[in-house]
Amino acid sequence: MRLPTRTWGEGDRVALLVHGIMTDHRTWRRVGPALAARGLRVIAVDLRGHGTADRGPYGARLFADDLVETLPAAAEVAIGHSLGALALSLAVERLAPRRAVYSDPAWHLPGPGSGFGPEVLARGKSLSEAEIVALNPRWTSEDVANEVAALAAWDEQTAYGIASVYGADLLPERPVVPSLVQLADPSVMISAADAAELDRRGFEIRTVKGAGHTIHRDDFDGFMASLDGWI
Template identity: 35%
Template sequence: MLLHAVDVGDGPRTVVLLHGMMGSADSWWRMMPVLAAQGFRVLAIDLPGHGLSPRDPRLTIEQAASSVVETVRSLAPGRPLAAVGHSYGASVLAQAAPLLRPEPGIYVDAALVLPGGSDRDDLIERYARDREARQSPENLRASRPFYSEKDAEIEALAARRFDPTTMASVSCGRDHMWLPDPGSIIVRADPSDWVTAADVARFAANGIDVRSIPGAAHTVWYSHFGEFTASLPELFGRRARAQRAG
């Protein structure tokens, strides 16, 4: 299943961006032009059931990852890749990583654990309530005062386009846990409601670089954009490093 993608920049190396649950490709609106200015081509993808991508009431995490791989290979065949996934998008990235082989793979505020066995109807109802609550930009800014007006408008539109049935299906199967390859990067809020001290120890024991941003929200780049970009010189300091090397 090919997914909708926002395609920005024309550099020789591609960065794939995967949003979290109830987000969209446009969730990365502030980051995409900065990455393009660093010399990357940027592919921000709407995951299944989100944005302008297809819906699938029987979706699994494996199928979501397969769709990401198919889309990336269609749009950027043979190009070297880096990839960033946030929350649920980080789980999709972890599932897709053995085929995408991103260098680096960057996982934002995600424990990379997906509990299964949920009741489909209950989860659909819960997601529908969350979707309704997030459709008002004013309500979003009240609950997330670090959002700009544009942030709130983009996330409210993403909520309106979100399909609860597709997303609920992902959590109705078996449990999943991923451990990325050594050299991968975790960027987490500190404290984090999602990445615990035990998660940090598990990642660090496997040679994964855990970078924490004090006081950040779960959507780290919305609340602490400067700190987030500074934490990833692999992406946001590329030209500066090339100039130093030259």
């Protein structure tokens, strides 16, 4: 599936941005311009079922295939968040960016027995503005407004389409390209043991102190500082 995209900047040096579940390209509203200011042409997608992209069917490998169909190969850097990081990791060999950044990647989601599963995630569709603020107290009012709009556009069936991911160990065996794993503090996605294992496998690990899961919205400055040497 060809995905809709949003572009900031121009030129031959390209950065790719892939959002997580429940949101869309608007999550990168500060990151896109910041990377463009560094001389990059920045391309952000709306994954299928998100934003203005077409709907279903859904699955992690389908998300990855869409990235390959939509985005240029050999980018300077590719950055994925959460589900977007999972999709990027499944597409990275074909996209072949020079570097990859996986921001709090969904590589080891809790299983349904933990009280977290597709039904729980799908209920996020009905979150009110006040609930979004309560869950994300460090977000700006513009980020909150963007999330309200993104949730209205989101197809919650994506949560069921990735049901096989819950409880699965999807940590990559090795970094296909030089790769940074950027973690929240604490990360609900990557445990300390997983982080140590990823380090052993050759990934660089950096934690943004005090940041929640959506690091680039919780602590934009910390997010950008964590990318030092990678962008």
